[in-house]
Amino acid sequence: MAVKTTAACDQPLSSSEQHASSCNNCTTVRCTAASPVDTGLSTERAARSPRNCHAHPNQAMLNDPIIPPEDRLPGALRGAGARPPIFWKSLLVIMALIWGFSFYVMKEILDTLPPSYMLAVRFLVSALVLGILFFKRIRAHFRARTLWWGMLLGALMWAGYTFLSLGLVETTAGKNAFLTGTYCVMVPFVAHLVTGETLTRYNVGAALLCLAGIGFVALDNFSLATGDLLTLIGALFFALQIAYMSKAGTNFDINVLTFWMFLVIGVLSLNLGMLTETAPPSSAWTPSFVGMLLFLAIICTCVGLLIQNLAVAHVPASTASLLLSLESPSGVFFSVMLAGELLSGRLLVGFGLIFFSIIVAETKLAFLFRTSRRA
Structure with missing residues (x-):
């Protein structure tokens, strides 16, 4: 899944971009039409107020009702509310x-453990970790609306991972990585329908470039078998989950929401596994096998999806989808490094297309326009 940086004027701004900026000794508040909370204050009047002339540069941010209490300190911001957009984008690239x-680890696990049981272990362990870390928050936010959104997002992600895992059993890892990456093309359109996020020609063009690049990297041919179709269905559910997460992320405690998502995925997967699959024998649970499961549960799931949900709440959904699309070429990269696959010219072309798509989505080629005007 992939993302981008600074929101342009044709896109809703992330909460980290809706803060005040200091000019000389006065604080000027940036006006945003897409702010989830309307304070009802005139930004021009606030900037001219004598009380603001010697205020702390972050005073407007400290008064911003969007920023949760845990991200505030006397005279300063900390936590998610204080992070610049590049911070969240960097985290998304690392997680990609x-x-x-x-992908390499999951393929190894699926040789021993059926898909639903793998997802049950992965997400129940993650829910347990989050439950321990954020018990007080979960108890404080135990409300019907939080549970509803947690169940909705969890069900969407459960469907995505279930179809992805079933597809990985039936098709090759390269096809699975490519077809999963198609959600980066679906997200801007789904987000436009769900949240009203503006769809620009740069979003569309960058997504198509990214799709072509992933195709060069991970697709051997364009035949669509059963496994390919299952993976595409999973990609659609991932796109829906990202769009709805972007919509709900600024209204809830993300840690609490992620806990309920993981719990829902784990419970649904366990029930499906008990009904349709055969559990592996006890001899299969070797230390190396358990270690791979813990890597999926702790690093890829608990830490990874928590970081993703936090970041998606601070950047536009279409930007996040593009950055996270690096997941597919990185899967091929690790396959080359660990399995000894050759780095062909087709792979190099794919990496180049994906890199260029991120530049287009990130800068909208503004540096080219500035150069032409100077000339």
Whole structure:
């Protein structure tokens, strides 16, 4: 899954971009039409107010009702509310690389453990970890609306992972990685329908470039078998989950929401596994096998998806989808490094297309326009 940086004027701004900026000794508040909370204050009047002339540069941010209490300190911001957009984008790139490596790990696990049981272990362990870490928050936010959104997002992600895992059993790892990556093309369109996020020609063009690049990297041919179709269905559910997560992320405690998502995925997967699959024998649970499961549960799931949900709440959904699309080429990269696959010209072309798609989505080629105007 992939993302991008600074929101342009044709896109809703992330919460980290809706903060005040200091100019000389006065605080000027940036006006945003897409802010989830309308304070009812005139930003121009607030900037001219004498009380603001010697205020702390972050005073407007400290008064921003969007920022949760846990991200505030006297006279300063900390936590998610204080992070610049590049911070969240960097985290998304790192997680995309880790998830690319997880394709190799999942393929190894599925040789022993059926898909639903794998998902049950992966997400129940993650829910347990989050439950311990954020018990007080979960108890404080135990409300019907939080449970509803947690169940909705969890069900969407459960469907995505279930179809992805079933597809991985039936098709090759390369096809699975490519077809899963198609959600980066679906997200801007789904987000446009769900949240009203503006769809620009740069979003569309960058997504198509990214799709072509992933095809060069991970697709051997364009035949669509049963496993390919299952993976495409999973990609659609991932796109829906990202769009709805972007919509709900600024209204809930993300840690609490992620806990309920993991718990729902784990419970649904366990029930499906008990009904349709055969559990592996006890001899299969070797230390190395348990270690791979813990890597999926702790690093890829608990840490990874928590970081993703936090970041998606601070950047546009279409931007996040593009950055996270690095998951597919990184999967091929680790396959080359660990399995000894040759790096062909087709792979190099694919990496180049994906890199260029991120530049287009990130900058909208503004640096080219500035150069032409100077000339």
